[in-house]
Amino acid sequence: MVQSMTNTDTRDWRSTVAQIERLHEAGCELVRVAVPDEEAVEQLSRIKKAIGVPLIADIHFDHRLALGAIKAGVDALRLNPGNIGGPDKVRKVAAAARERRIPIRIGVNSGSLEKELLARYGHPTPEAMVESALKHVRLLEDHDFDLIKISLKSSDVLNTVASYRLLSSRTRYPLHLGVTEAGTLVDGAVKSALGIGILLFDGIGDTLRVSLTRDPEDEIPVAYGILRSLRLRDRGVELVSCPTCGRTEIDLIPMVEEIERLLRKVRTPLKVAVMGCVVNGPGEAREADVGIAGGRGKGILFKKGERIETVPEAELMKRLLVEIEKMTGERIVG
Numbered sequence: 001m002v003q004s005m006t007n008t009d010t011r012d013w014r015s016t017v018a019q020i021e022r023l024h025e026a027g028c029e030l031v032r033v034a035v036p037d038e039e040a041v042e043q044l045s046r047i048k049k050a051i052g053v054p055l056i057a058d059i060h061f062d063h064r065l066a067l068g069a070i071k072a073g074v075d076a077l078r079l080n081p082g083n084i085g086g087p088d089k090v091r092k093v094a095a096a097a098r099e100r101r102i103p104i105r106i107g108v109n110s111g112s113l114e115k116e117l118l119a120r121y122g123h124p125t126p127e128a129m130v131e132s133a134l135k136h137v138r139l140l141e142d143h144d145f146d147l148i149k150i151s152l153k154s155s156d157v158l159n160t161v162a163s164y165r166l167l168s169s170r171t172r173y174p175l176h177l178g179v180t181e182a183g184t185l186v187d188g189a190v191k192s193a194l195g196i197g198i199l200l201f202d203g204i205g206d207t208l209r210v211s212l213t214r215d216p217e218d219e220i221p222v223a224y225g226i227l228r229s230l231r232l233r234d235r236g237v238e239l240v241s242c243p244t245c246g247r248t249e250i251d252l253i254p255m256v257e258e259i260e261r262l263l264r265k266v267r268t269p270l271k272v273a274v275m276g277c278v279v280n281g282p283g284e285a286r287e288a289d290v291g292i293a294g295g296r297g298k299g300i301l302f303k304k305g306e307r308i309e310t311v312p313e314a315e316l317m318k319r320l321l322v323e324i325e326k327m328t329g330e331r332i333v334g
Helices: 013-026 038-050 063-072 087-099 115-121 126-141 157-168 185-201 216-229 252-263 313-328
Strands: 003-005 030-034 055-058 076-078 104-109 148-153 237-241 270-275 290-294 298-303 306-312
Touching (some): 013 030, 013 216, 030 038, 038 055, 063 087, 087 104, 126 157, 148 157, 157 185, 185 216, 306 313
Parallel strands (some): 003 030, 055 076, 104 148, 237 270
Antiparallel strands (some): 290 298
């Protein structure tokens, strides 16, 4: 399952709902919102009623915010029971969540590990992160609560992988995957693909979030790209495009970028190729469902590597998009 988090002010329920709707359209299946105070809690029920995706409330330090979020009807909580004020407050939250069957995700982050663990291990080692997670787990289990999911996030890919591998050997609770503070689009996508991808290939993980310093909507295509590459999910368009060379006679790069942008909304599984020349284009993209290959002043439309028709260069992109609309039944061109 693909998850993301809003970066709007939750107290502004209209902008939060608008962003959640954009995320949902992009393919987000679980959405988390920050709940920093009572004013944000007051907007949760309104947000929940307006959206069509499960809502997770992100809580820190104040158990009253968790109780308020549960009452507001959220679908899950993200909180660490060790930092909400002691056993009695944990008991109250666990009881309320258990009554409504609301799961709690324990989230251990390398940047906020407990001081005593840092003192003992020296830095956020996988052993330290797993020990922290299991300590939080026990706080909930002590109150007969076991609707638990766990995440262990680090900005270091290898530390993230080692932490999840160790944790998965010590618990059967579902795991939420992510490389936190991964960075901008390119670096963040690379780190996430490696960290999340290695773990998924190992059979570890149940939900995931690609964390990017971008609009959260940009996280979703990366997440599905990871899942599609590992053949775990088959949703949306896989775009195949050549790196260009001296044979390229059309302005391919901006064309590919625009096609990628327009095809983000397509949900039907489809492999689309956009190639720069007619020499190797159809052959190299033989496994694509549909594609185009440019030439001098014109190009070809092909399916499964077979030429369908020759199209003037100025009409290539539109012709491809129209063909994809026919194949998917989804509206792309306005």
